[in-house]
Amino acid sequence: WRAPPGTRTLTPRFGPSKPMLAFRFLRALTLVHRTAANSSNAARSRRIQRAAFASMAYSAGPRRAWSRALLCRLHFHRARRRCAGRRRAAGVPRRPSTTGSPADGLRRLVPGGTGMDYCGLLEETADYIRCLSEQVKLMQSIVDSVGPGGR
Amino acid sequence: MQCLRAPLSDLSALEGQRACAEWQQPGQEQSDYHPYDADYCMQSLCPVETAFRALHGCNGGGENENHGNVHGSNDCFSNAWPDIVSSMHCPVVGAAASVEETSVNASSSSSSRKRKSENNRRSKENSGGSDGKDDSNCKRIKEETGVGAATPEAKRPNKRKEESADASKENDKAPKSDYIHVRARRGQATDSHSLAERVRRERISQRMKYLQDLVPGCSKITGKAGMLDEIINYVQSLQRQVEFLSMKLAAVNPMMDINIDSLFGGREINPTCKSASIPMIGMSSELLDQSYLQFGSLQHDMFMGSSDLLLRPNVNPAAAVSDTSLGSCLNVNGSSVWNTNLQNVYGVEFQLGRGTALPFQSLQGNLLPNNLKMEM
Numbered sequence: 001w002r003a004p005p006g007t008r009t010l011t012p013r014f015g016p017s018k019p020m021l022a023f024r025f026l027r028a029l030t031l032v033h034r035t036a037a038n039s040s041n042a043a044r045s046r047r048i049q050r051a052a053f054a055s056m057a058y059s060a061g062p063r064r065a066w067s068r069a070l071l072c073r074l075h076f077h078r079a080r081r082r083c084a085g086r087r088r089a090a091g092v093p094r095r096p097s098t099t100g101s102p103a104d105g106l107r108r109l110v111p112g113g114t115g116m117d118y119c120g121l122l123e124e125t126a127d128y129i130r131c132l133s134e135q136v137k138l139m140q141s142i143v144d145s146v147g148p149g150g151r
Numbered sequence: 152m153q154c155l156r157a158p159l160s161d162l163s164a165l166e167g168q169r170a171c172a173e174w175q176q177p178g179q180e181q182s183d184y185h186p187y188d189a190d191y192c193m194q195s196l197c198p199v200e201t202a203f204r205a206l207h208g209c210n211g212g213g214e215n216e217n218h219g220n221v222h223g224s225n226d227c228f229s230n231a232w233p234d235i236v237s238s239m240h241c242p243v244v245g246a247a248a249s250v251e252e253t254s255v256n257a258s259s260s261s262s263s264r265k266r267k268s269e270n271n272r273r274s275k276e277n278s279g280g281s282d283g284k285d286d287s288n289c290k291r292i293k294e295e296t297g298v299g300a301a302t303p304e305a306k307r308p309n310k311r312k313e314e315s316a317d318a319s320k321e322n323d324k325a326p327k328s329d330y331i332h333v334r335a336r337r338g339q340a341t342d343s344h345s346l347a348e349r350v351r352r353e354r355i356s357q358r359m360k361y362l363q364d365l366v367p368g369c370s371k372i373t374g375k376a377g378m379l380d381e382i383i384n385y386v387q388s389l390q391r392q393v394e395f396l397s398m399k400l401a402a403v404n405p406m407m408d409i410n411i412d413s414l415f416g417g418r419e420i421n422p423t424c425k426s427a428s429i430p431m432i433g434m435s436s437e438l439l440d441q442s443y444l445q446f447g448s449l450q451h452d453m454f455m456g457s458s459d460l461l462l463r464p465n466v467n468p469a470a471a472v473s474d475t476s477l478g479s480c481l482n483v484n485g486s487s488v489w490n491t492n493l494q495n496v497y498g499v500e501f502q503l504g505r506g507t508a509l510p511f512q513s514l515q516g517n518l519l520p521n522n523l524k525m526e527m
Binding site for chain 2: 049052053103109118119122129140142
């Protein structure tokens with residue numbers, strides 16, 4: 001038995017790049033506001049949410065499985081939306097997993113988690129949590145900086 | 152030769168088998184025994200065989216986990232016969248697998264542990280090939296006694312201090328390989344599956360610890376299942392926060408839009424903007440990372456139309472636009488509470504021209520970096 005030669009160590013990887021994250025997200029945000037100024041708040045917020053995830057995934061880089069999976073999902077949904085009109089993807093009802101490993105819930109949450117072994121899933125989760133918290137901090141700071149009386 | 156007998160009674164199976172194998176076929180290895188007279192070989196043939204049988208007898212009696220006993224003998228064995236052992240192993244290396252095969256097949260009462268150690272030695276010697284280091288080989292092989300592992304390299308039971316010291320020396324001397332060195336602990340099973348399991352468990356526990364530090368409030372919970380639930384809750388709460396904040400941003404942001412237009416009007420005219428924006432982008436060293444260059448090229452194709460600007464390595468961060476000019480730009484709504492890092496980044500964004508597309512909206516197949524496999 002031997003472990004694969006290129007086994008990764010657990011040193012935290014390169015970590016989310018905050019300037020890049022801010023840059024991408026703000027750019028996306030301004031674009032959303034410019035192009036969708038007339039649509040409803042809900043539609044805009046969906047677009048902003050997608051923009052948040054996209055900028056997160058881009059900042060994380062292609063080395064992470066979750067960022068690749070997230071971008072794939074976004075592109076796929078975008079393509080489907082463009083081709084098939086506004087059609088909502090039916091949400092799969094969540095069943096509590098009585099059988100199966102306890103990590104199933106985590107696999108559903110973390111993008112790209114279904115095709116991974118437990119060890120890799122934990123590492124991806126850690127990176128995903130880091131990037132998510134950075135994104136949340138960024139968005140919170142934007143909301144705070146715009147001021148209490150925004151509109 | 153009395154000193155030979157006492158340690159021989161506790162002779163490890165490995166040594167016994169090997170000694171048996173060699174001395175059974177003296178024709179092959181006779182040439183290597185030049186420093187030692189043939190008398191030694193003949194004299195010690197009988198004691199070795201008796202010791203071998205004795206060892207088989209007592210090894211069959213469940214001595215599998217009691218490695219300390221074996222190693223105690225190995226110590227005096229090594230101390231008594233350093234060069235003899237080394238010479239014993241010299242021919243073994245050249246002796247090829249056939250010798251070991253016969254010895255393994257011949258010893259009917261050999262336990263699985265011994266067989267695996269034979270495999271271990273054989274594969275190790277075939278792949279390691281460091282016969283020049285006789286002493287290190289001897290000590291390594293002695294330490295591998297009782298370790299049934301198919302791993303070619305360095306699975307040593309960490310039983311005694313001097314052996315661990317030797318092992319640490321061997322780690323430096325041993326040829327570097329691609330394998331992961333696993334150390335079996337005292338009193339634990341040492342077959343390959345359990346060792347692999349142990350390594351996997353250690354990695355998982357490492358990652359769980361790291362996650363525990365990340366997730367706030369997780370340090371109180373110790374169980375694996377509880378930790379997983381906490382992590383799931385935390386990820387869900389983060390995702391909900393993103394959704395909530397995006398709703399807020401959708402509501403509060405039109406103001407920024409207007410100011411950006413005015414900024415563009417002021418900045419576009421300035422021809423130095425373009426060159427100034429490049430050093431801005433290069434400010435953080437991370438941007439020069441290869442993966443980012445690939446992503447950065449995406450922006451390029453969208454904004455600049457030329458893909459060589461960002462890829463220039465000689466970006467001079469010091470040539471960035473001064474903060475004061477940025478500060479005037481960034482007084483959006485009079486709120487200049489953004490820190491300088493964000494300010495500079497915002498400056499980049501504002502200067503990079505209009506018609507900026509959302510990253511995920513304007514992607515086309517040819518813009519995607521190669522290692523980001525998308526299915527559109």
